[in-house]
Amino acid sequence: MKKPVVKPQELTVEQRINNFAEVVSGYTEEEMLQEATRCIQCKNPKCISGCPVEINIKKFIYQLTQKDFKGAFETIYEKNRFPSICGRVCPAEYQCRKSCVFTPKNSPYASENAINIPLLERYVGDYARQHNLTLNLNFQPLTKNTTNYKVACIGSGPASITVAGELSAYGIQVDVFEALHTLGGVLSYGIPTFRLPRDVLHYEINLLTNYGVKFYTGVIVGRTISFYELKKTYDAIFIGTGAGAPTWLNIKGESLINIYSANEYLTRVNLMHADKFPQYHTPINVGKKIVVIGGGNTAMDAARVALRMQKINSINDGKVTVLYRRTELEMPARKVEIEHAKEEGVEFQFLVQPIEFIGDKDGKVMGIKCLRCELGEPDESGRRRPVPIKNSEFIIDTDLVIVAIGLQANQTLSNTVSELKTNKWGDIIVNPETMETSIENVYAGGDIVGGEGTIIEAMSMGKKAARSILQKFGLI
């Protein structure tokens, strides 16, 4: 009989809800071996094409069964320089695990018994970090910056750091310019530490400095320095500025006090340490009846952070409720995040659409007027559309709202470069084959091109852009 998937250890709910410690532990060596040996080494493995950056999953899992950790690291690193990051946050249930032979055909997401590829990848990344594995990959130059080419990357999210990794490996000098004081984009300001500890994130980004990549933080291209200055200095530019602007519901009362966008809320805690106020200078308001609106990863992160903020502030009779217009089945958030949120005590109300925020005499939010919905025909995303039910109005009491219904292009840069073509949402238009923009030798990728996507998709676009740049330079 097929052995079941090896489940990782997790902190108990009591151990996790009043702090930001990582919830899911990695496999022990014994657990890793048990899981790796479940892989049947398919003759034609589908998991590899299920991975947007096409890691040779079959090979690295085999290397793990042989305890060839350096070999496994090299196999992954050849395609992905961020195994500890991706092993923690990749939505593998819709990607490699969904393509695993243990997932039934046509299943919308991975079966529970699909090989736990991300946890095996995380094992390799964590092992490499803990054992300081050095690399000697055959595609890397022996010395730094062996060509005279210079490339600038704007933004330091997954798309840009992938470009930096790929190009520096070919001896190109890469300089990364980041607006914030910390590197990583959403990985740093959006995803909470209980999902992605910052030592893991910074270790993998900092490895790039071994290949000569230079990072400049606190530099807003388009404000601190102009795009045209960069254009004069660099042979090519990659724009990976992400989708950092919030989407609002645009309903009455949305500017009331204590209504945050998820981005602001998460940035205050994850980046500015509002959980440690006044030791750090950024405060945050903590409600007792917090409502999070949305059904994606951002909503789950906001809800779980909000819950911890209540506990840290000794609000033990507080409540965090997620409102979503569709049902749980249509929620875009990762299943594991929904499960963790539920375990931790986050409540859910499905088929609910907010139509107005109600304020008190001081201008603070005190309620949300909502309509009940039912599911109609599928929309362009393939998910069944929420249809509001007439006369179904009701009010939810609240004292703090976090709006997490999506993000859109950060246009700080594109607004200053008239030749850069964008679509009606502000996304930069690229040639999808090369990722080149309307300006020659200027490339773009990640969420600034495709809207809100995933980390590995941003990395995949970064790889495509890097390939085009290498071809342009005649290096491949």
Ligand SMILES: Cc1cc2nc3c(=O)[nH]c(=O)nc-3n(C[C@H](O)[C@H](O)[C@H](O)COP(=O)(O)OP(=O)(O)OC[C@H]3O[C@@H](n4cnc5c(N)ncnc54)[C@H](O)[C@@H]3O)c2cc1C
């Ligand atoms: C809260 C949250 C949770 C998520 N969880 C997951 C998850 O679990 N799994 C998953 O796969 N995906 C997840 N995503 C989506 C994923 O994080 C993004 O798709 C990915 O980070 C996009 O990468 P990027 O490189 O395009 O941009 P970003 O990560 O957005 O990085 C862009 C960077 O560019 C900088 N920048 C912008 N303008 C300028 C400028 N003018 N000059 C200099 N720098 C600039 C920004 O400060 C930012 O640091 C999540 C997103 C959010 C918001």
